[in-house]
Amino acid sequence: MNDFTSKCSTSVDGQKNCIYCSNKCVKNGSAYGKQRYLCKSCKRCFINTYDYNGYDPTINNSIKEHLKEGCGIRSISRLLKISVTTVLRRIKKIAKGITKPIIAMGKEYELDELCTYVREKNNQLWVAYAIRKDTKEVIDFAVGRRTNNTLKQITDTLILSNAVKVYTDKLKQYGTLLPTSIHSTKRNGTNHIERKNLTLRTHLKRLSRRTICFSRSTSILSACLKIYFWA
Numbered sequence: 001m002n003d004f005t006s007k008c009s010t011s012v013d014g015q016k017n018c019i020y021c022s023n024k025c026v027k028n029g030s031a032y033g034k035q036r037y038l039c040k041s042c043k044r045c046f047i048n049t050y051d052y053n054g055y056d057p058t059i060n061n062s063i064k065e066h067l068k069e070g071c072g073i074r075s076i077s078r079l080l081k082i083s084v085t086t087v088l089r090r091i092k093k094i095a096k097g098i099t100k101p102i103i104a105m106g107k108e109y110e111l112d113e114l115c116t117y118v119r120e121k122n123n124q125l126w127v128a129y130a131i132r133k134d135t136k137e138v139i140d141f142a143v144g145r146r147t148n149n150t151l152k153q154i155t156d157t158l159i160l161s162n163a164v165k166v167y168t169d170k171l172k173q174y175g176t177l178l179p180t181s182i183h184s185t186k187r188n189g190t191n192h193i194e195r196k197n198l199t200l201r202t203h204l205k206r207l208s209r210r211t212i213c214f215s216r217s218t219s220i221l222s223a224c225l226k227i228y229f230w231a
């Protein structure tokens with residue numbers, strides 16, 4: 001028995017409820033010796049116990065939760081007893097379904113960049129991201145080489161959203177990317193985002209260490225960040 005058995009609720013009279021929409025279901029033949037059920041409302045099929053956890057419809061949620069708790073790809077694979085490939089594929093799929101939050105106009109932001117690498121220390125990357133100063137929510141992020149381009153993706157978003165003030169560290173690139181009227185490097189201006197970095201660091205380190213190849217891992221890194229920030 002695993003964690004995913006008996007997910008479907010059965011009422012007293014043996015009535016099965018749908019695991020997707022919890023409406024009433026009917027028996028619908030069997031597959032590999034297992035009773036299949038068909039939902040009358042959403043027309044989806046399911047069985048009671050999934051032998052391979054990867055097929056369990058609730059697995060995506062578990063992946064999301066584990067990821068947000070700082071589990072690496074391999075630990076998720078071990079804990080949920082699904083293959084690494086499935087974990088990676090699902091992470092991409094989950095991330096695809098997440099949309100960026102809508103940015104409010106005329107707010108104050110903190111902007112910072114984290115240094116990380118994929119696969120080797122030589123493959124240096126920046127994760128640039130911005131949080132709203134009042135709500136602390138992450139409004140945008142970019143993963144890329146350590147160039148102005150990566151930072152520009154975020155500074156442009158901030159300029160477009162009529163940011164009143166953008167607090168950054170003293171990295172000189174920001175000076176050319178942000179108009180001086182809204183740019184500030186004052187001490188303690190980036191306190192909140194620095195604190196967020198600490199939490200993120202742990203997670204990022206795991207993610208970058210466990211990836212298989214360079215091109216793929218960048219996209220997985222982005223996907224994980226997307227889930228971490230907005231799921």
Ligand SMILES: [Zn+2]
Nearest residue numbers: 018021039042
């Ligand atoms: Zn249903």
